Amino acid sequence: MFFVDTLEIEGLGNRSHLAGGPGAAVVVDPPRDIDQVIAAAARRGVRIAFVAETHVHNDYVSGGLELARVTGADYLVPAGARVSFARTPVADGDTVTVDAGLTLRAIATPGHTPHHTSYVLTEDGRDVAAFTGGSLLIGSVGRPDLVEPRLTERLARAQHASAHRLADELDDAVPVLPTHGFGSFCSSSQATGDSSTIGRERRTNDALTKDADTFVAELLAGLDDVPAYYAHMGPANAAGPAPVDLTPPARADGEEIAARLAAGEWVVDLRSRVAFAEGHVAGSFNFEGRGGLATHLAWLIPWGKPVTLLAGTPAQLADAQRELARVGIDRPAAAATGDPAGWIRSGERLASFPRGRFADLARLHGHGERVVVLDVRRGSERAGGFVDGSLHIPLHELHRRIGEVPDGTVWVHCAGGMRAAIAASLLDAAGREVVAVDDGFDAAVEAGLTLSPDGTG
Numbered sequence: 097m098f099f100v101d102t103l104e105i106e107g108l109g110n111r112s113h114l115a116g117g118p119g120a121a122v123v124v125d126p127p128r129d130i131d132q133v134i135a136a137a138a139r140r141g142v143r144i145a146f147v148a149e150t151h152v153h154n155d156y157v158s159g160g161l162e163l164a165r166v167t168g169a170d171y172l173v174p175a176g177a178r179v180s181f182a183r184t185p186v187a188d189g190d191t192v193t194v195d196a197g198l199t200l201r202a203i204a205t206p207g208h209t210p211h212h213t214s215y216v217l218t219e220d221g222r223d224v225a226a227f228t229g230g231s232l233l234i235g236s237v238g239r240p241d242l243v244e245p246r247l248t249e250r251l252a253r254a255q256h257a258s259a260h261r262l263a264d265e266l267d268d269a270v271p272v273l274p275t276h277g278f279g280s281f282c283s284s285s286q287a288t289g290d291s292s293t294i295g296r297e298r299r300t301n302d303a304l305t306k307d308a309d310t311f312v313a314e315l316l317a318g319l320d321d322v323p324a325y326y327a328h329m330g331p332a333n334a335a336g337p338a339p340v341d342l343t344p345p346a347r348a349d350g351e352e353i354a355a356r357l358a359a360g361e362w363v364v365d366l367r368s369r370v371a372f373a374e375g376h377v378a379g380s381f382n383f384e385g386r387g388g389l390a391t392h393l394a395w396l397i398p399w400g401k402p403v404t405l406l407a408g409t410p411a412q413l414a415d416a417q418r419e420l421a422r423v424g425i426d427r428p429a430a431a432a433t434g435d436p437a438g439w440i441r442s443g444e445r446l447a448s449f450p451r452g453r454f455a456d457l458a459r460l461h462g463h464g465e466r467v468v469v470l471d472v473r474r475g476s477e478r479a480g481g482f483v484d485g486s487l488h489i490p491l492h493e494l495h496r497r498i499g500e501v502p503d504g505t506v507w508v509h510c511a512g513g514m515r516a517a518i519a520a521s522l523l524d525a526a527g528r529e530v531v532a533v534d535d536g537f538d539a540a541v542e543a544g545l546t547l548s549p550d551g552t553g
Contacts, residue, residue: 098198098219100273101136103127107390107419108156109279109286113227114140115217117195122146123163124215124227125275128340128422130159130166146192146200148172150229150275151212152179154242154326155282157337157424172202176211181336186213205231205262207255208238208282210247214262216270223270226294232259233277235288237303241319242282242326252312259303268295281323281391284315320476321492325394325423332424340421342414348404348430350441353377361402361429364393365436366416369517373532375446377406377439382521385412387514394423395492396518402429406439449524453535457483457507458543470501470508472519473537477511484546491515498526509533509540 100115105127113124114136121142126133137144144167147160151174161181164171172192175185188204197220205214208230217225230238237259240251272292276282288300298304302311348356357363357379365372366385376382383393385407397403403420405428407413413431420428432439436446460467469486471478478488489497491510506523510516513534520532541547 098217098224099140100217100225100271101140102273103132103136104278105156105422107388108422109277109281109283110156110275111273111278112275113273115194115225115227116140116142116145117198119143120145120195122148122192122194122200122215122217123160123169124148124273125150125153125229126159126163128157128159128162128337129342129418130163130340133159133163134167143167144169145194146170146172148186148200148215148227149174149177150214150227150231151209152177152330152333153282154209154330155276155280155323156329156422158333159337159340161336162339174202174204174211174213177209177334179334179336188213203262203265205229205258207231207240207251207258208276209243210251210254212238212258214258216266223266225271225273226262226266228262228272228274230274230276230282231255232262232272232297232301232303233274233283234272234290234292234297235301236277236283236285237301237315238276238282239284239319240315242322242330249312249316252315253308255315256303256308256311259297259301263294263298263304266294268293268298270294272297279388281320281326284318318476321474321490323391323395324492325399328399328424338426341427342418342421344410344414345405345417345428345431348432350439350444352430353404353406353432353439354441356402356404356429361404362397363404363406365521366405366407366412367436369514369532369534370451371408372517372521373449373451375436375448376521377436378444378447379525380406380521381525382517384514384517385416389416390419390423390425392491392515392518393420394425396495397425404429405431406436407431407433409433447524449520449529450531451534452507452531454509454533454540454543454545456531457533458545461545466504468502468504468506470506470519472508472510472515481547481549483509483540484548491519494519494522498523498528501528505529505531507531507533509535509537511537
């Protein structure tokens, strides 16, 4: 009897899969921190015989090469992928035996990348699972614009054809088990559920319900911003990532933290946005440990800039270090935990700034007070409506565009509060008076603020 265990890659919105029989298994698209994969195999009591990549990933550093090395597994990589390490190249139609009566079949599904390959698990001649990587997702497909702009439309058409090939070759009952779609920006849109089958996708997925021209036009029109750090992930994976190092970083005191700030390094406070606003090291930035830490920090930080992490507890620090390693931010320069009063030099005081809600902002408008309202949502979000008169600078552009923010107290908001807190910390570090709006955007309407209906203002 076969099994499939799905591993959630928290923070990145991805999944990895461990599948096999009583004695051996295959791992599809493993994360960089392979210890969790090895632990999952140990719980099953199986040997990892194969590690399979669906494609050279653009959104995270793969653990496939290291997992294969540690376990002795065959490393299956699409034959068309240009990589610099030894592997077992797989082409369309290739099969391997995972365990008795259990085989894995490769199906070429270009679109997310030119070499993208899906894998179908077959038990005694019956297809039982489709590992679709960045091809057919739950209610969506992987985005086609991460490889090369000149290839985007061609790859979008390939996505449509690949989705149809999977639907044509597989029965309706076969589960669809993608890697992307659960928050990853590698997905053209987010998953419309937690699980799916070929039959459900046949009925609901645009790639299978719309003609190619309509599908491609709508897909290309809906593509969102690409995180800046993606430019570094593909080359790292093609070169062969180094083993991950999760040993604790060196401890820093107030003097060292101040020295690192003075040197222009990044000091990142992982505590909640509430705690950060109440008291923090002046000049530090707030990226909450929970809620897309790796995506947001890797997107904003100048690549290769040393980073010092500040956390309330050692566990919070360890979790953050693990998540950041998944996107190539390998070794924090230093770290500190505990009470923030211990993160500053003797005689210094912690900095702070106020938090507010849209109702507070509406009251200021009602009294005729002039403030700067800064919207840090992405352009696709702002297109659905925005506070009249607000300035729009997406969060990922703010660090280099702070000089464009007019004088005065800045009320900064996003869609829910987390990105506003990051933006507020960037502004605060730059010496601006700031109020972080910790509120859902729907509350702006309820507060009586005037909204413009589209992204033209």
